Amino acid sequence: MATLSVTDREQAESPGAGEPVARWPVLSPRAGRWLAAGLGGLAGAVLFYAAHRGMPDDSYITLDYARNLALHGHWGLTEFRNSNTATSPLNVWLLAAGILATGGRPVVAAGLVLVLATALAGGWSAALADILGRRRSVVAGLVVGLLVTSPIFASVVGMESFLGAALMVGVARYAAQRRAVAAGVVTGLAVLCRPDLAVPAVVVLAVLFVGVAPRAPRRMFLAGGVAAVVVLPWHVWSWFVLGGFVPDTLVIKTGGAFPNGEVFGNGPLFFVDRWPVAMALISAVVVAGLGALVASVLAWARGSGRLADRVVVACGVAGLAHYAVYAAMGVSSYLWYYAPSLGLITVCAALGAAELSSRRIGALTAALAVVAGAGIGLQTALGVPWAQPALFGNWATSGQYLAAGEQLGRTVPPGRSVLAPGEIGALAYGCGCDIVDGFSDHDRLMALVAQREATSGPVGRFLLRLDTLHADRSPVRRTDHVLRYVAGTGPGWPTDVPGRGPGRLVLDPPGADAAAVSLNGE
Template sequence: MTAMGEVQAVGVGEQSERRRTTDAWWAVPGALVAAAVFYVAHRGLVDDAYITLSYARNVAEHLHWGMIPAVESNTATSPLNVMMLAVATWLTAVTGELQPVLGLGILTVALSAAMALWAAQIARRVNVSATWSLAVLAVVFANPFVNSALGLEVIPIAAFLTGLTAQAVAGRRIAFGVLAGLLVLTRPDLGIIVAVMYLVTPAMRRRFWVAPLAAFAVALPWWMFSWYHFGSAIPTTLVIKTLQKSFGDATFGNGLWKMWQAGTVLPVLLAVVPAVIGLVAVIGMLVVGARRRLAAEHWPLVGLGLGGLAEFGAYCLLGVPPYHWYYVSSTVALGVTGVFGLALALHRGRVPQIGGAVAVSVALAVGAVVSFAGLGMPWKHPVIFGNWALPQEYIAIGTEVGELVGESIVKAPPEIGTVAFACDCNVVDVFSDPGITVESIEQRIDEAGPVVKWLLELNFSRLDRTQEPLTPAYWLAWSRDGFPPGLPAWHTNSPWTAPATMYLEPVRD
């Protein structure tokens, strides 16, 4: 190499290092935004979040994979989320005790920082201002399906999808595979988005086997362990949720419209508008791509948006209830696509990049704050809420129940998560007791068609189907019609169910 060439190479290397350092600074606003949102939400987590927190606490404290102390179970929808939360919870031991909610805050901040960094890397690769990483943060945290489900796998989904896109636009096949493996350990169905992005991204076609091998290297060890040890490679919540099918006439397919009719107009708009912009961006980029004029680094954005659409369609076909966190993967994927699609459009129109990014961020932030109105600070319950009691009511009930029943088995009320977490005792239903879960598995297999039935039989081929449900000594009942005199009872007042009573009753033969 000539002297001039050496100087140029050093200059390019220094410039690349400076860019990476600049990108890293965007992790700071990512952490700050997450900390603020978590403070607002930490006392009002939805009931299902406490299922994950119970798993994380048991893993951190006893290396016990289960929701209750008595038995192991495999109903944690997101194994990776449990593992990461367990590590974060273990770190909180420096305070003198394990604090899973604080661990959730630590993990949320760390993943949000990573997400902002990855968003800045995407921006640099597609030649727009890194300020658009602020808009990505706004799209994620203003989304009510995200901020109303903290504790579930919503932040890992958003962070790892952004990270996967960053690796795709940079053409990093091994890193893409690693992020792909993390995504399918976060939720198996995210493999749909991963597959679409892999097929659409030009860089993945060279040495096409590298990314899949890396993904399998990350995900396969857990799948094999889970299949061998628990009797199922996938979490058994897949069976439980598909058996539920709907909430009355509300399904995943019409769930957004039902929320709109119920009056949650602004929250739905905060999730849907960025997704619609993403859909428009995908269509526009496909038109350009059909003329072979779309840059290689823009194709991963197309893949992310198309993957979000495919994910939405898969959930419609799967036939599950409209749990609001089920909309996270599709709305976030399309929303992030919309951010960078808008950035590219403004760039071509020579509109100031920083001004556009800040305007989008502020608009979404203001919309989110308005949607929080009336919920308190920190809020008593999230924007989208359908639990049968307020979180703090459930915590108070669970704490007292734990003191009353000790190690006895308690039959759960209609919702188990928060009560079981606060009780730290053996509250049982289909999520915590494998003996009850087996009954649901058998029902799902019996109802399945030939192909699905064969797949389910293969997945559950090592499952011990002779497990019997635990025998409860107590029943924690929920009622709008009062309660038998002389029993421990607690009043609840959820905006979803109105005033009601929970009472603890001994189970009689």
């Protein structure tokens, strides 16, 4: 007699398990997953074509790191100074590999990594649907479709947001099967993608491993051990060699509220006022996802015990936990900080729609498809490819920064340094010069650390000193020039973006830098 696996027994005992599960015609489960991965990659390629000219400035910070790693073997935003401000080492490594594979074309490499991420999201979503006995086409189609059309995700192309979302789907997919080693590997990769993904990953592992079988806690500890083996070598090397156990962006981006009082916790309220249509679409997905979470919590509380309910609870609680941690930290409301929570809630929405779809009620699926279509309309109304995404907060488009950077590189003599105006990614990419701020110069970052230590409590001060235990604390060196952003028209390199209007970048003469510490406040 054949022995059923844990997952098979759960599905056999679940209500509705005897109902036929809709699958794509003729395709085996493996073929269906590969097809979902292929279609996911295609969706990523289409999005990248639309977004490749309008990637945000922070995407170019990552590209700067990847280009320097691939071409110079140097870990830094520029090749002239040491820095440790790449939040996602995994994304940098993949981009560097893409740069080498494409003969030195970083932007194309960004497209390849996006295609990889959306392909993984499609394939792992399809596998998760098969494990849970849900319609593969609904789950994979909605997960990928809602991610690539999301105004938030589409506005941060080139960053690690899609990769992080895909990896969290992978954590849920392997934890649902209680495959501890695979879940641990993907969890480790998720933490290398973004250190803060440790929070939702641990929640997913805990919900899907602990308390559901006698030996399940052991499997969770095994998964955690495997994840540590994947993660720790990089972080230990970073601690000793780069001067920080975690990326220095933790110090830069936890500087508190913007001047208008906007922080992560209240950021969506400001977004509604700034981008009402986009936030209406995002809110529709969030409401659907939270509704699925509530339904699954109630079903679990009634003793249903279905694996599908546990996965929805795991993803939903993980997303809420990530949001709560960031709100408690009081970090600023950068768009990509919302991506982990939104990605996990999107998975909940897709699974909830597939649950209703299996009961021949397709209203939620159709509604979410309409939301995705409206997201496409919102993005393509900007033109294709667009110069800037629908949600945008930089002082200039990347195209304007790149043009100014190229002119800056021709203007500043070799060996001279320039203080950045507050945004540095595309300028550094365009000029290839020694452009300086806290993102590119570790000495300036350590000056900020010293300020933060002086104002922190005992615990915060201890953690900062532990993190920077092996860091070099050299004095800040003055730059030769200062590049300033000035509102309005006049001499300088012109900029003009929605919400800010005309501006210009002005290069001051030598000696203007009074040892200032510029730390990208946007």
